[in-house]
Amino acid sequence: MINSLFVNASILITFLCLSSPLFKDTEVSIKSNMKVKLTIGLVFGICGCVLMFNGVNLAENMFMDFRIIALIISAIYCGPVSAFVTAICIITFRIGNFGICNASIVATVNLIILTIIFSFFAVSKYPYKIKYLIMCIMNVLASILWTLILEKDSSAIIKILLHYILSNIIVSIIIYYVIVYLFKTEELYSKLKYESAKDYLTGLNNVREFDLRLNQAVSDTLENDKNLSLLMLDIDNFKKVNDTYGHITGDLILKQLSEILIKSCRSFDFISRKGGEEFCVILSDSNFEQAFEIAERIRKNVQENYFITDNNEKINITISVGVSSYPGKANNISNLMEIADKALYYAKNNGKNQVQ
């Protein structure tokens, strides 16, 4: 029996661990979209069926497995919708596989009542730990109640309860730590993914992400015979700003400038900080005139903006911008960067605060 329970617990942990990478790029919570909720419900519904298939026969028509824990996981992860999908899967499989008898009716009623209770706690404001604890206690209490109602033989009652309560407590604790571990791993994965793509100071895309996106944009432009433009921006006399107001103000200005860039560009433009006080914007599907217009809008917005120093002083800064476009100013898509860089250099030498 211990072996069978061990297999049952292993099935549950396997489903939990295998489902985790499936949702690593999606939010899994009560707020998830319907598709995620249904998928989670289905995954743990199938898990419940596999658990039942490998259940332990405790007494006549009395099977034991950890399907209720699968239901708890489903409810904890995504709330009532997932819980009900899991319950429907389990009920359908139970009746389909074992037919209608007293035990299957009791199991179905038990599952429906627990699903309603779990759904109620899943949407409550309690922390996850408390929700999980309450659901596990409910599971054990329900099993005690049904055993006392259905079983008349006192030695059988003791045997059933002892096995059910003990194994459910142990497996619930193990599952709790597996869930915590998976949540932490996902959190670290998201953090790592964010930090590898974003600039730590401004939150804009970093150079690595810029290179990747530029390569994609170049292929897309050539394949679909489109336009592609690039802006290279550099703050004018930024060293002087740092020398006059300090490095902290310098950093504040870089952050405020990134906000202006976001506001001045279109939602699908790709803005990144190339390093230091240099920024780059990829304008997909934009010709030279459109790119120049956006660059001029950014330059004007920066010039007219009051930047706030760490002493709450208002100061003005300006930027210079180099624009290149393919086809057009750049005869070869691979020298798009080079042309934008040259244009920026020209803007700097020609008096700064301008677009070239």
Ligand code: GH3
């Ligand atoms: P130009 O108009 O020719 O671009 O002159 P500039 O002073 O802006 O250019 P320069 O290359 O001489 O100096 C850039 C300065 O940017 C020097 C450096 O201290 C500052 N800088 C680079 N990265 C950061 C940063 O992350 N934070 C702060 N506060 N300053 C930075």
Ligand code: MG
């Ligand atoms: Mg500069």
Ligand code: MG
């Ligand atoms: Mg520079």
